[in-house]
Amino acid sequence: MDAWPLLTRIWRLQRALVEEATPCIAEQGLGPKDLMLLALVEHTPHAGALARELHLPAPSVSHALKRLEGAGLIERHSDASDLRRFVFELTPRGREALAAGSDCLTRTMRVRLARLSPAERSQLNRLLERLLEDDA
Incomplete structure (x- = not known):
């Protein structure tokens, strides 16, 4: 099979799910991109790393x-290891929005997987x- 088709x-499936x-x-006051950013902030708290x-x-x-x-979904704090930059973290409201938004996508995917x-x-x-898998 050719890679392009x-x-x-894959792209069409992702777009359809979103x-x-x-x-x-x-309903959570989010767009799909907001949801992805909230999910990434949880593991990548620096703006530069998020951009990359x-x-x-x-x-x-x-x-x-x-x-x-x-919107009260994330908080900004000074980075204790480098005071010139900030770290971002989800607020309790942000965690709730992330969980609810993730549930929306999960339910949508389950319909397709059925x-x-x-x-x-x-x-x-x-x-x-x-x-x-990474090439070893």
Whole structure:
């Protein structure tokens, strides 16, 4: 199989899942990109690292972080190891929004996965894991 058709199918699936889950995510006052940023802040608390992870310009990430901070979903603190930069962390409200938004996406994916047999789901998971393996 040629790589391009596979890539376009993966992209179309991702877009369809996000589109289907967006109304539910919006009930949390979030957009899909906000949800992804909240999920990343939990593990990557520095703005520069978030920008690199998302492959976005730092000013775009900073603007989004300010918006989420203004909404009470994240907090900014001075980094104890380097006072010139900040670390971001989820507030309790941010954790609730992340959990609810993640649940929206999970339910949407479950509907799609229900089209597959248990054996097909298992095989899909194994194949995706193989594709995600780092080259050693």
